Amino acid sequence: MNNMDTEIFDLFTQYEEGMDRAAEVIRQGGLVGFPTETVYGLGADAMNEEAVRSIYIAKGRPSNNPLIVHICDMSQLDILVKDVPKRALELMERFWPGPFTAVLDKRPEVNGTVSGGLNTVAVRMPSNRYASELIRRSGRVIAAPSGNLSGKPSPTTAKHMKDDFMGKIPVILDGGRADVGVESTVCDLRGDVPVILRPGGITAEMIRSAAGSVEISGGVLKKLSEGEKALSPGMLYRHYSPKAEVYVAQGADEADTVKRINDAYDGYERQGRPCVIFCLDGNAGLYRGRNTYPLGKDAGQMASNLFDALRKADEDSMSVVLFEAVSLDGMGLAVMNRIIRAAGFKTI
Ligand code: AMP
Ligand code: MG
Numbered sequence: 176m177n178n179m180d181t182e183i184f185d186l187f188t189q190y191e192e193g194m195d196r197a198a199e200v201i202r203q204g205g206l207v208g209f210p211t212e213t214v215y216g217l218g219a220d221a222m223n224e225e226a227v228r229s230i231y232i233a234k235g236r237p238s239n240n241p242l243i244v245h246i247c248d249m250s251q252l253d254i255l256v257k258d259v260p261k262r263a264l265e266l267m268e269r270f271w272p273g274p275f276t277a278v279l280d281k282r283p284e285v286n287g288t289v290s291g292g293l294n295t296v297a298v299r300m301p302s303n304r305y306a307s308e309l310i311r312r313s314g315r316v317i318a319a320p321s322g323n324l325s326g327k328p329s330p331t332t333a334k335h336m337k338d339d340f341m342g343k344i345p346v347i348l349d350g351g352r353a354d355v356g357v358e359s360t361v362c363d364l365r366g367d368v369p370v371i372l373r374p375g376g377i378t379a380e381m382i383r384s385a386a387g388s389v390e391i392s393g394g395v396l397k398k399l400s401e402g403e404k405a406l407s408p409g410m411l412y413r414h415y416s417p418k419a420e421v422y423v424a425q426g427a428d429e430a431d432t433v434k435r436i437n438d439a440y441d442g443y444e445r446q447g448r449p450c451v452i453f454c455l456d457g458n459a460g461l462y463r464g465r466n467t468y469p470l471g472k473d474a475g476q477m478a479s480n481l482f483d484a485l486r487k488a489d490e491d492s493m494s495v496v497l498f499e500a501v502s503l504d505g506m507g508l509a510v511m512n513r514i515i516r517a518a519g520f521k522t523i
Contacts, residue, residue, distance in 0.1 A: 182346050186351075198312035201309070206229060209348045210303055210348060210349070214353050215322040215336045237408075242291070242318040244318050245301055245318075246316050252267075257280060275359055278365070279296065327415070328481075332353070335483070335486060356482060357375055357482070370391075415485065415517040417489045419489060420494065420495050421498060436462065439497055440452060451466045451493045453514075475505065477501065
């Protein structure tokens with residue numbers, strides 16, 4: 176895209192100035208990079224179709240992959256959706272503000288660009304105070320996908336956003352690190368049972384305990400076969416991928432996983448291809464003498480560090496990333512969903 180000056184505001188020291196400028200840009204139909212508790216977002220006025228279109232263009236995002244619309248209070252829900260089922264409202268009240276996205280029937284006034292041509296719209300109320308204030312100050316509902324170029328790992332810091340959008344958008348707000356580190360849980364709330372279309376910061380267990388039951392859509396962990404309908408179009412695309420080749424190692428048991436990783440690592444090393452192993456802190460000792468990025472002591476910490484680590488692998492000129500599979504409970508489901516896609520479904 177064109178070369179424009181990108182203004183960066185550090186919200187710790189330039190809060191008022193940054194917020195006012197960003198809100199003005201949103202009202203004028205421009206794009207703003209801003210922090211949320213999940214990842215950084217690339218935002219625009221959701222009800223301004225031209226502005227929404229420019230998000231897809233800036234990211235290189237396929238036009239049938241819909242965006243999430245962010246709101247700051249319940250009154251804004253009425254702008255976007257009609258007839259909210261009681262069960263859906265209870266879940267929204269339980270998990271909002273937070274990393275939970277509700278898919279509901281959209282009002283006809285909501286443009287088809289933001290909804291990727293679907294009759295539904297995805298809505299979320301973020302808990303990050305900067306995100307919330309930006310929505311409030313702009314007086315708009317803000318459509319915002321993750322603020323990365325399509326296909327690349329999502330941004331968890333303002334630096335990641337600068338890497339992808341410097342000179343391409345007018346404003347980036349720097350509000351520090353995104354804590355959750357992976358995107359929100361996208362959940363279809365139209366039926367009797369909530370269906371997770373994309374796992375994220377609110378776990379399946381949390382939804383089950385609030386709703387009594389939960390389903391996980393088929394596209395979450397496996398590749399959809401030709402002709403199979405994607406309930407969440409984003410599941411179709413190659414995603415979150417660094418330049419390095421990524422493989423997920425899932426052995427019959429832990430010893431087998433470790434053996435697969437060490438054998439693959441040594442093979443690539445012999446070919447002169449620099450490798451790194453992504454693992455839990457406690458397992459780093461199992462890969463003695465080899466290059467590891469310990470990502471944390473549990474799946475929640477792994478989620479928080481994953482995208483940064485994928486970008487770092489490229490900065491460190493790694494050719495291969497070997498990822499030690501984690502169990503699917505809690506945040507493990509979201510971590511595995513992201514890494515499997517980053518790997519393009521390649522396993523060892
Ligand atoms: P991102 O904006 O990068 O966090 O991606 C948003 C995710 O939400 C993508 O996987 C979309 O496919 C999904 N999504 C957004 N709107 C809808 C919708 N109306 N129905 C189903 N999935 C949606
Ligand atoms: Mg994204």
